[in-house]
Each structure stands twice: as C-alpha cells, then as structure tokens.
Amino acid sequence: MTIVKAHEVEGLIRRGLDPRIGVILVYGPDTGMVFDRAKRLAEAFVADPADPFALVKIDGDTLAQDAGRLADEAGTVGLFGGARTIWVRPGSRNYAPAVEAVLGAPLVDTRIVVEAGDLAKTAPLRTLCERSARALALPCYPDDERALAELIDRTLQESxxxxxxxxxxxxxxxxxxxxxxxxxxxxxxxxxxxxxxxxxxxxxxxxVSDVAGSVLNTLIDAAFAGRTAEVERDYRRFRHEGMDPSVMLGSALRHALTLLSTRLANERQSAGAMVATWRGLHFKRKPIVETQLARWSPPALRHVLRLLQEAVLACRRSDAELAHAQASGTLLRIATEAARRG
Structure with a gap:
C-alpha cells in the first residue's frame, strides 16, 4: 500500500508510473486538474489516443448498473492489438465493486484510469485503490505557486x-x-x-485576463477602499454601458465574502501578508486590496454582506431607475464607511 501525497503527483506522472499498476484513481476538489491528469495518464499509455479501440471511455454510472462491464472491457483484446486504456469518467453512484473486480487479477497491456470527484478518506473507491498493490490513488488539490509555475513552463514548452x-x-x-x-x-x-x-x-x-476578477474590479475596489468620487464616476460609466445594477451588487457581494474569508483565515497576519495568500489576485490590484483588508474588520464585513444581500433583493424587485438608485446608493454607503475607517 502506497499513499501518494498531492505534491508528489506531478513528478510521479512525469517520471512514468510502474507498468504493474493497472488501476489509477485520480480524484480531488480541483475538477480541472483531475480531468487534465486523467487525460494525460489515459492517452500516454496508448499509441493513438484517437483510436476508440485503444482508448475506451465509460461513465461511472454505467459501471454502477453493471459491475462486470469493466472486467469484460479489460479482458477484451484490441482490434489491432497493442496497449489499451479504459478511461472511467465521473459518476454519481458507487461503482467501487466494478473496480474491485478488475483488481483481482493482473491486467495485460491494459491501464484503467478512473476520474473521480472530491472523495472523502472513507469513500469506498478511494480506500479500495489506496489499499491495493495493483492500484494507485492520486489526489488533486488547487495549484500552489510552484505547481502553477511548472504548469506554465510545461504547457508553453509544448508549443x-x-x-x-x-x-x-x-x-x-x-x-x-x-x-x-x-x-x-x-x-x-x-x-x-x-x-x-x-x-x-x-x-x-x-x-491573459484576470481569471479570478471581472470588469467591475475598478468600481468594487473603489467602494471598499473609500474612494467615493471614483465610485460615482465608475458607476455612471457602467450604467451608461447598460450594466445590470444587480450584477454590480453581486460582484460587490462576492468581493466582500472573499475579504471576510481572507481576514478570518489569516487573523493574526498583516494586510500585506493576507494579500499574499489571495489566490488569483492580479498584481495591479494588490495595493488597493491591501488597503481594504487593513480597513475592514470581520464584524464590519458581515454588516456589509447583509447590506448587499438586502440591496440585491431590492434591485430585483424594482424597476430599472429605482434599482440603479438603490445600487449606487449602497456602493456609495460602503465607500463612505471605508473612508471613515481610513
């Protein structure tokens, strides 16, 4: 039994897996990473990933209905011989019995890659693969800075x-x-x-766009940093461009939630240290977000969240003119409070 840690997975894949490992479980909360790694593992084992006889895809729910289907597929010889991969896509039902059936005997020229979601330690599929000498369970968690740098280099090198x-x-x-x-x-x-x-x-x-940001960042940052004149200016611009007032408030609500979670998770750190933990924050926004984190306490942010939730609901029940008045008034109220706290 070998437990693989999250930071070891990428190096393990690059070096190549032991050919005696017949079943590879790829799981975790980062569905994009799970898919990417499952795809690489599935395609690397066969000569032609485009050949449907060499790379076979099966849904997990299909195996939950027919536990013997995976073993039958694993025992099938390809039309032209050669190595084969069976790629099991995520399912909502328990198909661990199907995987258990193929672990009973060695697989010949066949690799089974199981793509799964965020499995708990006690999940049958995870415990089965972690305890078997013929299987490997690879956890996938969101990229840290080192992993992102490796991903960037590897992807660009391919081009x-x-x-x-x-x-x-x-x-x-x-x-x-x-x-x-x-x-x-x-x-x-x-x-x-x-x-x-x-x-x-x-x-x-x-x-490259700021994946974690939006076109509303200038308005939202101005509000939470106490820059009332900029809030008035940016709100007029977005209104002129036809932006829905509830969309603007929704963006402010999400930002307030992120500010609160960052404050709570790093309670004893400085604002600068908190900014360093903010994943996906564009470098140009770091100074103004640092200002916001220094000004807003968790209790004050909870009050702002209630204010924004009420405003979003009010906007959706009002006509356009009144909704804009409510949205701009709420953002100016936040800016005024932020300025007072500064």
Missing amino acids: GLRIAREAREVLAASLGGDRRASLGEIEKLALYAQGQGQVSLDDVEAV
Missing part, C-alpha cells in the same frame, strides 16, 4: 516557447484556482506568442 521570469510571475498571479481555466489562459497565450520563442510581460498583459 516551443519559453517565458521570462517576470512574465511568469505576473501570469501565475493572474490565474485562478481551477486547473482547466488556468490551462485555457496559458494555451491562449501560447497561441498569441507562437513563433516568438519567448513570452514577454507585454504578451501576458495583452492576452
């Missing part, structure tokens, strides 16, 4: 690109906690910089 150190740091700070979303941004950047050899900071600024 024949390198990236400058400063550009990598800015790119990593702009990526969110979901592997699939991060990959999408990196691949978009690689397409933009194709043929250049090296990705620059200008390329990152030109292409």
